[in-house]
Amino acid sequence: MLSNVMESLTIASSKTNFSDLPFEIRKMIWLYCIPSRAIELEVPPDQRLPSHSATCISWTTHQNSRPPVVTRICRESRQVVLKDCGGPIDHNEARPSTEYKVTKMPWFCPGRDIISWSSLSCTLPYGPKALGDHSYFISYSLQARDVVVPGELIFPFRYLMPPKEMFNFKPNFSQTESDGFRVLNDFMVCLQIVTLHMSPEEALNSTISGRTGDSLVHLVDVYDSAQIKKISGEVKSQDANTELIFDRLLQTETLHHEVDVWKEHAKLNWICRMFENYHANRSDQQFEHDRRMNLPSRELECFVRHPQDTSPGEVDHDRWFKSYVNHNPPRFDRFMFDMSIPWVQWAYNDVPNFRPVIMFRLCVRNCAQLRSTSFRQEMYSGRYPPEYQKGPMRCQYEAMWKLEEPEEKAMVAESRKTLKRL
Structure with a gap:
């Protein structure tokens, strides 16, 4: 409907200023720019795996949980978004664990965003309860457009796992039945996370980043071979693990058999x-x-x-x-x-209906150099004093969240350029 309105306006006058448009049409344009994002609750999926590939997803998680970039355009856009497109989740009241939360108040738009449950079985024992109280997760999941949980909590998908990630997972997600999780009888299951490293310009021009460049987590149906090939064609050479995953994703017949x-x-x-x-x-x-x-x-x-x-x-x-x-x-x-x-x-x-998906994550940081595999292995090997391990390793954990100001400004500037082209 918005495209028809804009076409009519173009025919009527090719020099119409945005401020001269009726408020109803301006509002439609602002709402059209709101992204649909995957909001992560609890812990990022690979935050604490010691032998995971040399990447750091903290930046992506942080950016993806911020208010939409449209809220930083002008006063009118901010008022429209705040009124009709959700707001921050108050984790202080909702979350059972306040020690390991990676974003304090992520932005959530009911009916538009996807809730991602991001705790793995290997991270759950760090919390106050083995599987915790999922009531807050259920309440937001019922308001979300969809729900995605890590595949390792259901059943590990070994076909896409690099050799270093062959962990001895304990898949026991059905134990959450007592917490009411089974009210969700249909949800997505993330079989593999693929981190794509790009420059800000490449990320904003990619399929994954959305219309305004602030939707950095993209979920693709594992049977959607065309979309997977399209993403593979957009990215340049990545680290060895990512290359291995793409090679197996592109073997369509074998992949579909393994998924079945x-x-x-x-x-x-x-x-x-x-x-x-x-x-x-x-x-x-x-x-x-x-x-x-x-x-x-x-x-x-x-x-x-x-x-x-x-x-x-x-x-x-x-x-x-x-x-x-x-x-x-x-x-x-x-x-x-x-x-x-x-x-x-x-x-x-x-048994719920499991819909397998692949999670693609955009990152514009050179994570391989910032956080090497050897550093992460030492970080969780117990070689540091106990006072640094609370959280665990609070100092290193918080350091991974530190954003560099030039990168922040670059993403905002590119997002503004994208909005002007819409």
């Missing part, structure tokens, strides 16, 4: 964890009720031999389930659920 296998294993893992948590927490009364209803009394009774398993010998359920608990990712190549059990049928229908 991941989706099935993620569903099986969700049911296994849900069943394990249920049996671990149920009371004696619940146990008697389940026995009368002919429900499985043990986890092992839900499994049967996989039809593709041709290994000789008897089925050893105890050994398999112990292997499931101790190995990450779990192995589902020998056993499958018995679909004749009513509980299993109900559990399959109750």
Whole structure:
């Protein structure tokens, strides 16, 4: 509709000044410039992984959580955005952990922005609770346009992981059922984060940065091969890990096969964890009720031999389930659920719809030089005094947030130029 209005104005007068337009049309233009962003809550996905690639995503997280650049154009644009396009999230009241928050009050526009839950299983123990109180996350997720969670919390996607990132994850996100997370029966799952390093000019001219250059986190459906190829064609040579990820992303047939296998294993893992948590927490009364209803009394009774398993010998359920608990990712190549059990049928229908995506992040800093891999490994190896490890390593942690003023001014200046061209 906005394009039709602007076309009519162009035909009527090619010299119409913006200030001479009716307020309703100016308001439509301001709102058109508001980006749709992925707002990260809790901890950035790779903030504390000691052997992660030599990148630093703190700058991207900080920029992506600021008020839209339109609010810094003039008084009218600021009033329009503040009235109709959300505001800052008050983490002091909402967040269970105040020690590890990476942005104090990120800007959130209900109905337009995407909420990104950014804690990994390896970072969760640092918080006050193992999985915390997710009520604040749920409240914002219900207002958001969509929700995305890290794939490692559901089931690790090893196909896109560089060798250094083969961590022993403990995927147990289904445990959040008691916190009400299961009200979200459909959400995106981030299989891999790809950090793209560009100059401010290259970033603003790319597909990812949005209309005004302040949407620095872009989510792409893993099956959208055309968009992935387009992004790959826009970026220059990156670090070795990013090049490896792009090489595998462009192998479309293999990628789609691996994603299909991941989706099935993620569903099986969700049911296994849900069943394990249920049996671990149920009371004696619940146990008697389940026995009368002919429900499985043990986890092992839900499994049967996989039809593709041709290994000789008897089925050893105890050994398999112990292997499931101790190995990450779990192995589902020998056993499958018995679909004749009513509980299993109900559990399959109750599993959320996982929509796998790839998260692309723009960064205009030379992170490989600012924060080398060796520095990050020393940072988390315990070689520093205890007083520096609170948070952990508060001094280094806060130093990663320090923005250089020239970069800040460059991004604002380029964003203003982009707005003038709209």
